[in-house]
Amino acid sequence: MNEIPVLTHATERDIDLLLVEEFAASTLFASTVMKAIGLGGLGFVKASVLHSVRRIYSRREIDISVRVQTGAGDVLLLIENKLDTSEQPRQAESYRAEAEEQAANHHLVRTILVCPKTYSAENPIFSKGFDHVMSYESFAAFFEARVLRETGELAARLGHRARMMRQAIDKQRRGYTQVIHPAKRQFTERYVALAREIAPELVPGPSMLRESAADSVTMIFGPASLPNWAFLPQMRIVHQLREGNANICFYTWGDHFNEMVAMISADLAGTGIRVIPSINKRNAGRAGLMLVRETPKLDHFIDFDAQIDAVRTGILATRDLRDWIASREQTVHRWSNLVPKV
Secondary structure (H helix, E strand, O other): OOOOOOOOEOOHHHHHHHHHHHHHHOHHHHHHHHHHOOOHHHOEEEEEEEEOOOEEOOOEEOOEEEEEEEOOEEEEEEEEEOOOOOOOOOHHHHHHHHHHHHHHHOOEEEEEEEEOHHHHHHOHHHHOOOOEEEEHHHHHHHHHHHHHHOOHHHHHHHHHHHHHHHHHHHOOEOOOOOOOOHHHHHHHHHHHHHHHHHOOOOOEOHHHHOHHHHHOOEEEEOHHHOOOOOOOOOEEEEEEOOOOEEEEEEOOHHHHHHHHHHHHHHHHOOOOOEEEEEEOHHHOOOEEEEEEEEOOOOOOOOOOHHHHHHHHHHHHHHHHHHHHHHOOHHHHHHHHOOOOOO
16 A cells, blocks of 8 residues: 655644634634633624635735624734744735735734744744734643533544644654655756756755755755855855745845845846845844745646746746856945944
8 A cells, every 4th residue: 555645743734724623613712812812802793714815915825814703893813823934024014914904894903923932932023013922832721621621522622632732832743654745756856956957056955955855845055055255144045936936045134124225126126136034033033135036936746847947947047046146246245334243
């Protein structure tokens, strides 16, 4: 019998679906969330939920939208679920913009970040971009408390939900062995081979070469792909397959984005490259500055040869982005002079 690819731990998608089901099926769950964000006094009537209903700000999605009917009028909850993935550029701003756009149609609109306590502690700037933060731990405690009051199948289901939340928090494995989908492994291997052929300047990073790289949707090239001029911060160049872009991140420079954006934008005029800030989770919440170039979206479940032209275009766009930086030492040095010396 062939092995079936399985999840090795609770993922964000697992938690998304758990929350969607609870909002759709449990008035107690929905009313408890309303109380937790200080809106319990409005008088809960019922809740309806839609998943990933709207895209704004360059393909960003609202993870979960919940419309709550109350005695005072409809309340819209815009919920972002984060287990451990890095926030995307302008993600919190996407939620704020959507809240402002929807305000006229609702009594109240609130944005909520749902995540483990450690995530919000490690990403304080990002977390503060939302009206409220609710922890995985609080949901686990909610389910555990209900288990004590219920019996039979309902108690068993609630216990499973509590364990799912704890598993997500603790990153506990479920005892399964990960099986990399052969199509994904083949895609990565052929991507690396093609990149070495047509863009040898791009050095595949370790994550692209190990077997588990087949599960990645981002090709992270090695540091040797980029210049190592003394004035540069730590940098990274990647090709994001699913998002459809190539980008170079200058770590920590985003802390000075407002001071740098005018000069950099002027230097990038007419190149098709744009500059955006990005919170860098791995560097204590410091902001990075990203140069981004659009590329065709790719799916590594789809046959490589059926997408080879798009793959080639993406690799060459990543190479061209790298070459643009590598050939402009004086320009990038001017940018670095805008960063205060420590």
